[in-house]
Amino acid sequence: MKKARTVEEVSMDPAVQQLLTKARQEGVETAFDRADAHTACGFGATGVCCNHCLEGPCRIAPNGKGPQRGICGASLDTIVARNFLMKLTEGAAPHAEHGREVALALLEAAEGKAPYEIRDPQKLLRVADGLGIETHGREVNEIARAVALKALEDFQQQTGVLNWLRYRGQKKSVAKWEELGLLPVNAHLEIAQSVTRTAMGCDADPLNLLLGGLRMGLVDGYSGLHMSTDLQDILFGTPTAVKAEYNMGVLDAKKINIAVHGHLPLLSEKIVTWAKQLRHEALAAGSEGINLVGVCCTGNELLMRQGVPVATSFSSQELVIVSGVLEAMVVDVQCIMPGIQQVAECYHTEIITTLPYVKIPGANHVDFHPDNADEAAQAIVRRAIANYGKRNPDKVAIPTVKTEAYAGFSVEQIVGALSALNEQNPLAPLLDAIVSGQIRGVAAIVGCTNPREQQNVGNVAVARELLKHNVLVVATGCSAHSLAKHDLMNEKGLEYCGEGLRAVLKAVGNAVGMESLPPTLHMGSCVDNSRPADLLTTIADTLDVHIGQLPVVGTCPETHSPKALSIGTYFLAHGVDVHVGVSPQVKGSEWVTQTLTGDRTDEELNLDKLFGGKLIYETDPFLAAQKMLDRIDLKRRALGLSV
Numbered sequence: 001m002k003k004a005r006t007v008e009e010v011s012m013d014p015a016v017q018q019l020l021t022k023a024r025q026e027g028v029e030t031a032f033d034r035a036d037a038h039t040a041c042g043f044g045a046t047g048v049c050c051n052h053c054l055e056g057p058c059r060i061a062p063n064g065k066g067p068q069r070g071i072c073g074a075s076l077d078t079i080v081a082r083n084f085l086m087k088l089t090e091g092a093a094p095h096a097e098h099g100r101e102v103a104l105a106l107l108e109a110a111e112g113k114a115p116y117e118i119r120d121p122q123k124l125l126r127v128a129d130g131l132g133i134e135t136h137g138r139e140v141n142e143i144a145r146a147v148a149l150k151a152l153e154d155f156q157q158q159t160g161v162l163n164w165l166r167y168r169g170q171k172k173s174v175a176k177w178e179e180l181g182l183l184p185v186n187a188h189l190e191i192a193q194s195v196t197r198t199a200m201g202c203d204a205d206p207l208n209l210l211l212g213g214l215r216m217g218l219v220d221g222y223s224g225l226h227m228s229t230d231l232q233d234i235l236f237g238t239p240t241a242v243k244a245e246y247n248m249g250v251l252d253a254k255k256i257n258i259a260v261h262g263h264l265p266l267l268s269e270k271i272v273t274w275a276k277q278l279r280h281e282a283l284a285a286g287s288e289g290i291n292l293v294g295v296c297c298t299g300n301e302l303l304m305r306q307g308v309p310v311a312t313s314f315s316s317q318e319l320v321i322v323s324g325v326l327e328a329m330v331v332d333v334q335c336i337m338p339g340i341q342q343v344a345e346c347y348h349t350e351i352i353t354t355l356p357y358v359k360i361p362g363a364n365h366v367d368f369h370p371d372n373a374d375e376a377a378q379a380i381v382r383r384a385i386a387n388y389g390k391r392n393p394d395k396v397a398i399p400t401v402k403t404e405a406y407a408g409f410s411v412e413q414i415v416g417a418l419s420a421l422n423e424q425n426p427l428a429p430l431l432d433a434i435v436s437g438q439i440r441g442v443a444a445i446v447g448c449t450n451p452r453e454q455q456n457v458g459n460v461a462v463a464r465e466l467l468k469h470n471v472l473v474v475a476t477g478c479s480a481h482s483l484a485k486h487d488l489m490n491e492k493g494l495e496y497c498g499e500g501l502r503a504v505l506k507a508v509g510n511a512v513g514m515e516s517l518p519p520t521l522h523m524g525s526c527v528d529n530s531r532p533a534d535l536l537t538t539i540a541d542t543l544d545v546h547i548g549q550l551p552v553v554g555t556c557p558e559t560h561s562p563k564a565l566s567i568g569t570y571f572l573a574h575g576v577d578v579h580v581g582v583s584p585q586v587k588g589s590e591w592v593t594q595t596l597t598g599d600r601t602d603e604e605l606n607l608d609k610l611f612g613g614k615l616i617y618e619t620d621p622f623l624a625a626q627k628m629l630d631r632i633d634l635k636r637r638a639l640g641l642s643v
């Protein structure tokens with residue numbers, strides 16, 4: 001058995017260190033302990049284990065020893081490419097389901113069957129317009145219904161191309177994908193076909209399998225990210241800049257604490273409403289009110305639109321419970337560790353699952369559907385109130401650690417802030433700064449935290465290094481939590497910025513009445529990776545270049561999720577270089593690895609040659625930042641910009 005890491009080796013977050021110490025003292029096991037107890041399987045870690053049929057599992061030793069093909073005859077390259085495609089499919093499917101769930105909610109709201117209102121009718125009109133839907137003289141709900149039906153077509157049509165890809169895709173990229181035959185028809189069809197491809201006896205061509213992976217990236221991008229963001233903005237409002245608090249110190253010992261966790265904001269938006277409306281019941285129970293806190297991306301969704309504070313990110317989700325003050329953790333879908341239930345059983349916390357296809361043994365279930373959203377939210381808040389009396393004061397310990405952070409940087413908000421400098425042409429100040437070199441490039445830090453990694457270290461180190469070299473950094477998902485908790489989303493972090501970048505952030509901030517924009521801009525949840533993509537499309541179209549020509553990079557230093565790989569593939573298909581700091585599990589095949597990293601010397605497909613962007617796998621955050629800076633400079637030079 002491996003030696004357990006110290007709490008300092010597990011995380012650079014002092015709140016996580018304190019609660020992990022408490023958990024260990026109380027004999028409560030968490031993901032960090034389990035990560036220490038597990039030894040990674042060398043075959044699985046390099047992608048060479050094939051588990052697709054009952055002949056196997058077959059494992060190919062990359063050192064040439066032992067059988068070099070599976071029992072069916074599948075080669076090493078086939079097995080690794082097939083496993084990689086399966087990962088991308090596992091990443092794209094939950095995002096596509098997210099888009100579909102929101103589309104159904106919008107449809108039910110528009111038909112008066114679900115208790116939601118259109119909070120951003122202007123965005124509704126813009127989206128409808130982009131989809132080619134007639135808006136003139138029509139009622140808001142009629143337009144919303146038409147938009148929802150267009151969205152649902154992207155899960156049903158048997159011919160054509162995803163409506164959202166036609167709407168949001170940059171024309172130059174779409175032309176490239178069309179030329180390569182990569183345009184997806186409907187998300188469900190593509191996912192089913194991808195699963196079929198990877199089934200025993202189907203696709204054995206590694207190149208064809210990787211092209212299937214690119215299709216999965218496009219499915220994720222358009223049926224998942226873009227559709228979800230657009231429809232959620234219509235339903236719940238487009239985010240604007242908001243100041244909020246981060247870290248475990250947002251828990252309140254005097255109040256009833258409810259954590260919302262997962263990704264879908266459909267129910268959690270209602271919990272915000274009902275937490276306010278049922279405050280009198282919380283007071284009657286002897287508390288001072290109800291305190292809602294976020295975890296993972298449901299947390300990001302509520303932070304962006306409602307300013308709800310965020311407690312913690314993926315890898316430390318169990319530790320919120322260890323504080324001893326959490327009355328309920330309400331989960332929807334994605335990134336929910338089953339381990340939260342074992343931890344909850346050591347305290348008084350009630351885990352409440354809410355979707356029929358996401359249940360945890362031992363947890364309680366309140367079934368949610370858009371049409372019963374109010375009833376489900378009320379029931380959940382009341383359960384939390386009822387649990388308050390069960391709290392054990394001897395087990396309460398809340399770290400006092402918390403940080404202020406700005407969030408809410410939708411594209412609309414960024415353009416709005418820039419227009420304070422140039423009303424006629426809002427993007428001009430940003431483009432001028434990029435052209436002059438004041439801003440060297442743009443980086444999106446996305447993805448997760450991972451219990452096997454030292455929490456926040458990769459995300460924060462990459463961000464600081466890029467900021468130092470005047471790269472404008474935007475962030476989403478749990479990486480945004482890492483940056484916020486370590487003062488990279490408030491004024492304190494400006495000290496990490498190079499001179500040119502700092503001047504731009506201050507100029508734009510001053511124009512909108514702030515001391516400065518924060519050093520990194522929080523653009524939202526995982527599905528909100530559509531927002532940086534939209535920003536890139538706007539910039540590229542303004543300059544009349546392909547997105548892949550821009551000096552921009554994507555990076556996920558600490559990911560744990562296949563979703564980060566499929567989001568990364570979506571950006572790779574645009575020609576954006578993408579860094580991952582955790583192994584994508586393809587090392588077993590040199591052919592697959594070099595095709596993705598652009599290192600192949602022959603003339604066959606290689607991502608860099610085909611799209612102008614490549615995968616960068618680098619575990620060291622400083623080397624990773626340097627590699628990204630090199631690629632940014634390469635693209636600047638190609639555009640004739642100074643380096």
Ligand code: MSK
Pocket residue numbers: 262263296297314334335446447448449476477478479525526560561563564
């Ligand atoms: S929640 S996918 S751990 S970012 Fe979006 Fe966080 Fe990664 Fe889940």
